[in-house]
Amino acid sequence: MTAPAKPPLYVVENLRLDMVLPGGPLALLQRSDRRVLNILDDISLQVERGETLGLVGESGSGKTTLARAMLGLLPISSGKLSMNGQELTPGNMAQLRRATAMMFQDPIASLSPRMRVGDLVTEPFIIHGPRPADRAATARALLAQVGLPPEMAQRYPHELSGGQARRVCTARALALEPAFVIADEPTAGLDVSVQGEILNLLADLKEQRGISFLIITHNLAVIRHTSDRIGILYLGRLVESGPTREVFRAPAHPYTASLIASEPDPDPRRRRQELAIKGEIPSLLRRPSGCEFHSRCPIAEVICHQTRPSLRQIAPGRSVRCHLAG
Numbered sequence: 001m002t003a004p005a006k007p008p009l010y011v012v013e014n015l016r017l018d019m020v021l022p023g024g025p026l027a028l029l030q031r032s033d034r035r036v037l038n039i040l041d042d043i044s045l046q047v048e049r050g051e052t053l054g055l056v057g058e059s060g061s062g063k064t065t066l067a068r069a070m071l072g073l074l075p076i077s078s079g080k081l082s083m084n085g086q087e088l089t090p091g092n093m094a095q096l097r098r099a100t101a102m103m104f105q106d107p108i109a110s111l112s113p114r115m116r117v118g119d120l121v122t123e124p125f126i127i128h129g130p131r132p133a134d135r136a137a138t139a140r141a142l143l144a145q146v147g148l149p150p151e152m153a154q155r156y157p158h159e160l161s162g163g164q165a166r167r168v169c170t171a172r173a174l175a176l177e178p179a180f181v182i183a184d185e186p187t188a189g190l191d192v193s194v195q196g197e198i199l200n201l202l203a204d205l206k207e208q209r210g211i212s213f214l215i216i217t218h219n220l221a222v223i224r225h226t227s228d229r230i231g232i233l234y235l236g237r238l239v240e241s242g243p244t245r246e247v248f249r250a251p252a253h254p255y256t257a258s259l260i261a262s263e264p265d266p267d268p269r270r271r272r273q274e275l276a277i278k279g280e281i282p283s284l285l286r287r288p289s290g291c292e293f294h295s296r297c298p299i300a301e302v303i304c305h306q307t308r309p310s311l312r313q314i315a316p317g318r319s320v321r322c323h324l325a326g
């Protein structure tokens with residue numbers, strides 16, 4: 001008898017997340033004292049064991065909000081989140097927090113300024129337990145895992161370089177040996193050479209420890225370097241997903257194609273291909289009718305103005321939300 005297949009590590013099904021904002025001009029129009037902003041809708045994705053899923057999208061597309069919702073830091077309006085085949089509920093969130101970790105966008109700001117590095121990296125044990133018998137030795141071991149020398153334990157966050165702060169946040173994220181780590185813009189603000197070091201560190205951790213990562217970024221180079229699969233978010237909805245190599249080779253959604261075509265070429269001798277996406281990302285308060293990308297789409301047809309496309313499978317493991325793709 002063969003053992004039953006293990007469920008994916010993390011599954012998001014039909015997630016919707018609305019935020020209720022205090023009254024404003026729209027509330028007056030709606031004759032209500034509050035307004036509801038739909039930030040994310042119809043999000044379904046899964047992260048397999050030991051894989052890295054990259055989530056890419058312009059600023060404001062909802063990447064950070066999705067990450068926070070997946071870690072139970074923001075309440076979802078509808079849908080289902082599960083880990084190891086078990087639905088996440090308010091009752092078992094504490095268990096989730098132990099098995100997951102988040103690396104925040106701004107590492108120095110996410111570290112308490114009055115605590116020394118040694119205390120910062122071991123703080124998760126103090127919060128979640130058990131307390132280490134020798135806290136200083138545990139700190140040194142954690143720092144060694146991310147390539148930092150033991151004397152770093154005495155420093156304060158403001159004494160760290162951007163790359164060192166990133167490593168300290170990584171050490172802190174690893175403390176409780178999580179199965180799943182979400183890294184929000186892991187290379188933001190770092191020099192190119194340091195960016196490479198941090199991405200290599202994350203790749204080694206995935207390789208050696210089998211940790212699953214969700215990497216969220218607007219930087220396609222980061223996704224190419226790290227991710228087995230990619231999801232593209234536009235205005236709070238997934239518009240394409242699939243294996244990274246295939247999506248880069250033959251993007252199915254015009255938005256993905258525009259993002260890839262306007263990616264800066266690392267070789268300055270080659271001309272950058274200009275297929276920049278026209279216009280700004282629309283306001284969440286005025287979501288376009290039909291396909292929400294139609295106002296910026298180079299190939300939109302009448303149907304795109306009128307009918308909202310759903311996410312459909314175009315090949316095994318590849319999905320796209322576009323009437324005209326495939």
Ligand SMILES: Nc1ncnc2c1ncn2[C@@H]1O[C@H](COP(=O)(O)OP(=O)(O)OP(=O)(O)O)[C@@H](O)[C@H]1O
Nearest residue numbers: 019039057058059060061062063064065066218284
């Ligand atoms: N607390 C909030 N109240 C109102 N709107 C919010 C709130 N948090 C996020 N938003 C809105 O939700 C949308 C998604 O924001 P989010 O930070 O998730 O985007 P992002 O893709 O991570 O952007 P960036 O790359 O700039 O971090 C934005 O339009 C943002 O203004």
